[in-house]
Amino acid sequence: MKTNMSQEELKKFLLHAPQARIIEYIENIHPVDILDILKEDEENGLDILSRLPEHYIASIIDEAEPEEKYNLLTSFSENRQRNIIEEMASDELTDLLGMLDETQANKILAKMTEEDARKVRQLLSYDPDTAAGIMATEFVCVKAYMTVKQTLRYLQDNKEEIDHAYDLYVVDDFDKLKGVVTLKELVTTHFDTTIGEILQPNVETIPFDMDQEEVGHLFEKYGYLTLPVVDRVGRLLGIVTVDDVMQILRDENTEDIHKLGGVGEGEKVNGTLKESVKSRLPWLFVNLLTAIFASAVVGLFEGTIEKVVSLATFMPIVAGMGGNAGTQTLTVIVRGLALGELDLKHFKKALLKELGIGLITGVSIGAVIAVLGYLWEGNIIFGAVIGIAMILNMIVATLSGLVVPIVLKKMKIDPALASSVFVTTFTDVLGFFFFLGLATAFIHYLV
């Protein structure tokens, strides 16, 4: 936080200082810090909020999660709601309305000016997971014939409407984007130069229907601070800014991490028991099917295990190590696919690499476990069987860890979500099969 106050001090200040003092000081406090206090202390929340200026309450609601926005807003009187809504950003209002049913949404829309309501209705019509779904419609347009000085005067005269200043845009009479002037260019160019002379005509734009994750990767790759969103004929619809993009990337990363860990969508670390069970139980049942399938393979070899019961002792090692090796490969591959870093033009090279990793790690781990098996059972063939099974399973593991996510991606199935189930099935089923199958083939040397 910008202020030197601790959260506790800040809370005391907001609850007990004279309102005039709060209003004077409030610009030194980041709205996110007030949100933290409200989450922490629901009891005093209303007291704190009621003493803040409306434009500041709007910025708190702007920063809140979509599902919190409505409760925050509706804790105020109808009249204050109207004023707060006036100060809110169009994209945040859209997020709020997107969470509501029609009756609630219409109530909020009725409190907006006609112009704002039209804007927000338009924004609501876009898919929320696309560029248009995350863009804001607050941007600044200028004319190519204006000089730098005239442009600055225009910005000075319209200060109230300008929340954030990013780039300035030049559009033609049909709203088609003709160019962009960065603020850096504006402040470093002589007063008499015209916008037309400094505008960059080749503007990187985002199509309105680009997936938000793709938008995120564009920002990440090129280091943009803001990008304009255009419709199919190149008309400027809005802008996406890097701070919104960071939230999206963070949520996408969390989702990918959760999926890799076999946790379904929508689970939050501070969520309810019911949400957690709902997100996890289905995946446990999918894994149960896999486990039953693997067990059925073991069941086929009960006759062999009956003769050499030590096989049961070493079973978990072969399958488990295969599972670990498979998880390693698929983790690297799934992340590489998510970041667009995996070069599929060189698939054969990647395949050979994973084959090499499987072979090297398989021989290393296999050698150790073969010696251990020999010492445990006092039978060199027992050691050889488990060692060879380990090598084979490690190769299966690394190859399936590579191939499964790529095939899923080609089939338009999210590789983060489903790879692990398939890879574990391969390593479990084939791990048991190699180990117990080899043992059955060489059973005369084992008993």
Next chain:
Amino acid sequence: MKTNMSQEELKKFLLHAPQARIIEYIENIHPVDILDILKEDEENGLDILSRLPEHYIASIIDEAEPEEKYNLLTSFSENRQRNIIEEMASDELTDLLGMLDETQANKILAKMTEEDARKVRQLLSYDPDTAAGIMATEFVCVKAYMTVKQTLRYLQDNKEEIDHAYDLYVVDDFDKLKGVVTLKELVTTHFDTTIGEILQPNVETIPFDMDQEEVGHLFEKYGYLTLPVVDRVGRLLGIVTVDDVMQILRDENTEDIHKLGGVGEGEKVNGTLKESVKSRLPWLFVNLLTAIFASAVVGLFEGTIEKVVSLATFMPIVAGMGGNAGTQTLTVIVRGLALGELDLKHFKKALLKELGIGLITGVSIGAVIAVLGYLWEGNIIFGAVIGIAMILNMIVATLSGLVVPIVLKKMKIDPALASSVFVTTFTDVLGFFFFLGLATAFIHYLV
């Protein structure tokens, strides 16, 4: 890319168009796109680079990974190197020098102006994983007594030195940071107002030794575009910008995902076989220890398995499902810890929640597997044993998935790295122990 050319067309253009045409058009091409071409086609790389203007080559090297920068730079003649270095950003030069041995580094330093070399030497003295290690020293300072108009004139006159314009800083005679003026404020304020009137005196600053991951989370939480870095007495040292932060956050996320998947540091999806084996084999050996430990537990019960060989068939299910459930919990907890979202003040609540999840999922999965066990063996006690073992192990799984990462974090061990090994050890060892232990206790009903 800003240009409409495909990568193939762009390459042809850069190789075959007249140089004058390239220099005229180059500002429409993002350096990152040229980097992609260079990576793709090493053969023609030098040809392409040699035709580009030096300030543009500098921006390509600025965008390259630290380990690529040196090769790119040293592909030019000594003279051109000097010019390119002149145009490079101080933080990127520091990254480059950080990768070199002393002799190489001194050669590069010798090519800089004295002023730049001093700056870079200073930057090299900071820990590269801290705020000071990632900051740039290119920032703009203005005086409080200057008017907006004078400030704009100053920026216009110094255009060449200003690469990016973010916020403007006001410092006192001792370089102590006194306030910040955003570009938005500058362009929306009337010409005759002084900087002193519009500067924000309470500036959020980053201490120079703050860990870069913490810096990343600050930007993510508050949506900053840039933050000033100060030393212990509040002197302005440099600035950190959001585009650098995004790279850091992306790398940290990749690292966390890799660690959760049991992959060591430094593995890249397009890296070499040797790097992969080096990052993975140590973790496989750690897992091998775990697996041997679990097998030893099974070994204790070989006598029981000999009597009821079907136990071997169901063994993998109990341990495997526990492993899955444990991974689910630890994934959510580790990610929550990484984002600072997990509220440890309510640890008891979290514990009760995971206990509930373990119980509910355990009973659900346990019931199914009990019926299956009964059908397979035709013995209701066999079904009960496996069902109860499953419930117990699921509870162990969810509780250890919560407690292990939190304890590791308290012990200053990275929870992403080590949680999985411990949780799997618990679920494997205790899973086998519950299942085979119960079977041994009720062995008279099973044979």
